Amino acid sequence: MSLLERYIFKRALGFSLASLMSLVLIVWVVQALQRIDIVRTSASAAGNIFWIALMLVPDLAAGVVPFAIIIGAIQALNALNADSERAVIAASGASSAVVVKPILALGMVAALLLLVLSHVVGPAAQRGFYNGLRTINADAITLFLQPGRFVEIQDGLIISIGAVNGSTVDSLFLSDLRDPTADLTYFAKQAQILQRDQASYLLLIDGQLHRKTVADGATSIIQFQTYAFDLASLKPEGSDDWVRTSxxxxxxLLFPDLNDPDYQSKPASFTKELAQRFSDWLYPIAFALWALVVAGHPRTNRQGAGPAMVLGLSGALVLKALGFVSLSLVDRNVQLQLVVYLVPLASIAFSILLLYANVNVSDLSLVRRTGDAVRAIAQSGAALWPGASPAGGKAGRR
Structure with missing residues (x-):
């Protein structure tokens, strides 16, 4: 890259990294800590919460990296226009490739990062997260639950034990009210913490399951010899994979064991996970090109930033939503996995076409009329507040 291209790349990279750190922090605080619904009375669990939450960062980062790219790219392009640098580049006769190449390079770097996160770091972090939850829940049951006391270890999940002998629990009671349609109550003469495939499970032995339907109050009783729970989520066997595809x-996933019970029962989940991992890296490229479409044209600093950021984020949200919908289609028909790849590829092709045709989306009449309507509504709303001044006007002096 030339000196000017490196300058633009560095500015866009700086804005993107700042956006990425902000987005990851926000999503981590809002989402990650909510997912760690583990024993809150355990000092050991509290000490491990931060480490386990860190295992969610790669997965969260993979979800927000494309949005960090489009925010950073648009901010950089808007800054070039605000400083009149973009207009000078155009007036000097420089090709539009001077702006396109660094932004596209930023998208490619982010795509490479997502490939590493999706195929290497992400699966390992997911294993660490769920194994950490299993360990904490196993410790809570065998070390911190006091015999004879009823403890709510998750919202709607209450457990009580009679005695603990190592990894064996006598007289276990478990009430599961998490399902709004049915109340489940488990009684077991004995329960054991066992290891399987590098994971921990709670195995109930010789007991009963009482199921009460909330709608009509009908109760059914099931006698069982063994009943297993995954200690990562305390869900019974069959309600989720023993080892999640993530x-x-x-x-x-590419070469599954044909005798694997998870693959035999849910082959579509393997296809869906692969489609997501091999398509995620396309979104940073699609978002980088879309940023060039909405903010890459030269403007004077008198024209302002315009609707570039709104258009950019709106298009990104629509594209990502279509990506989620296409992934859901794989559950119904694995042959529809092609749609998962077509969504970002179609966006890339559409953006390239607009760039080649030199279409300034921000100057389209529909976009201008929409922007004028939004500003008019905002000014009308501001006028309803006492003491409010019109946009661009000066507040009156006392």
Missing amino acids: ERPTGE
């Missing part, structure tokens, strides 16, 4: 290495 925890599996990519090689294991």
Whole structure:
């Protein structure tokens, strides 16, 4: 890259990194800590919460990296216009590639990062997260639950034990009210913490399951010899994979064991996970090109930033929503996995077409009329507040 291209790349990279750190922090605080619904009375659990929450960062980062790219790219392009640098570049006769190349390079770097996160770091972090939850819940049951006391270890999940002998629990009672349609109550003469496939499970032995339907109050009783719970979420066997597809290495998804019970029962989940991992890296490129479409044209600093950021984020949200919808289609028909790749590829092709045709989306009449309507509504709303001054006007002096 030339000196000017490196300058633009560095500015866009700086804005993108700042956006990425802000987005990851916000999502981590709002989402990650809510997902760690583990024993709150355990000092050992409290000490491990921060470490386990860190295991969610790669997955969260993979979700927000494309948005950090489009925010950073648009901010950099708007800054070039605000400083009249973009207009000078155009007036000097420089090709539009001077602006396109660094922004596209930023998208490619982010795409490479997502490939590493999706195929290497992400699965390992997911294994660490769920194994950490299993360990904490196992410790809570065997070390911190006091015999004879009823403790709510999750919202709607209450457990009580009679006695603990190592990894064996006598007289276990478990009430599960998490399902709004049915109340589940488990009684077991004995329960054991066992290891399987590098994970911990709670195995109930010789007991009963009482199921009460909330709608009509009908109760059914099921006698069982063994009943297993995954200690990562305390969900019974069959309600989720023993080893989640998000925890599996990519090689294991590409060449699954045909005798694997998870693969035999849910082959579509393997296809869906692979489609997501191999398509995620396309979104940073699509978002970088879309940023060039909405903010890459030269403007004078008198024209202002315009609707570039609104258009950029709106288009990004629509594209990502379509990506989620296409992934959901794979559950119904694995042959529809092609749609997962077509969504970002179609966006890339559309943006390239607009750039080649030199279409300034921000100057389209529909966009201008929409922007004028929004500003008019905002000014009308501001006028309803006492003492409010019109946009661009000066507040009156006392």
